[in-house]
Amino acid sequence: MTALTSSPPPAGGRPSRILRLATLAAAMAALSVTGAPNPRTIDGLTAAGAPEGAAGLVLHVAPILLALAAWPAMQALARGRSPLVRSTVYALTGVVIGFFTAVCLDLFVGVEPAMERLTGPLGEAGDIDIVAWALSGYSLFSGALMLAIAAIGTPAARAVSLEEADPECTEVRRRDRATFAFSAVGLLGQGVFVGAFAVANQLDVEAAGVRLGVTGAVAAGALAFAWGSWSLWRRFDEMQRRATVEAYAWSGFAAWFGCMIWAVLESLSLAPALTAYGAVVGLVVLQNIAATIVSAQTTMAPARRLVVGA
């Protein structure tokens, strides 16, 4: 029994650490080439003493070095910890890497002109818009990962796995592929509808066609999200359904409590009025956090089963 729970995976069963880091570096390099640092960030670096001309290069290279250093650091920090601590470490590392990537390459600056070609000029992003953009980026990224696992199967699941585990835990069977595909539909739909919501909120033009198009994107994304979620629910077994219900229960409680606190602060003029758009973005954020925590409690391996960094 002990052998089943603690034996390391056979050699060659997983991509090596160097191969995974090289893949990550290649992906980051591709992102770096397509991104464009914000001139204001370059000016800031130059003002801080960086040689002119080198600042841009630093901003292109820094996220790659940061991500490469963060990966083993993240694994070292998570080693031997509880599922909740481990999932928190992974989430925070992702946020830090994502934040510095966005700062260094100003990905949103690249996205905005592309969006404005379709919609016309967008207004300044408010706090809720920034949260919505971040949530949209996270959902689209996670959806793309799920789609890759659904299309490629086990090799993709092992490549993106954050932890070393028994090989059978990362084996993706035919039935699992469909589950990953529906997860991808749900996450991509969530990314589209939340992102389109942010665009709708920042629209400066009053052209009916543009507003209708953005509203259509919100509706299409929401429908894809609902369809993906419903399809997943139909495929889920009793444990997965219980985890889903628990996640919605926790997020519902947190939303109720959060709204009450907000209402008190609003009545004291300490918080701005909460809009329906802000409430939707807040609910989606809470639901995602609750789903991650509940899922970590039931599906992540206990610390004693981990063989991190093998």
Added chain:
Amino acid sequence: MKNKLRVLRAERAWSQADLADHLGVSRQTINAIEVGKYDPSLPLAFKIARLFAMSIEQIFQDEDVARAAE
């Protein structure tokens, strides 16, 4: 709740996915039951017992009772 699912599965040289296919649940659920993170419903417990031709009590044991017996 303690259980002998991992031992019974190992005796038959089944993977978690094999057992999951037999029971019509996900591999994650088998893993969660084995490590004690999830207690199956009564219908699923009966299904497991039928599969291994044993009684539920032979497979699942209440931890308080097991502790008292020790």
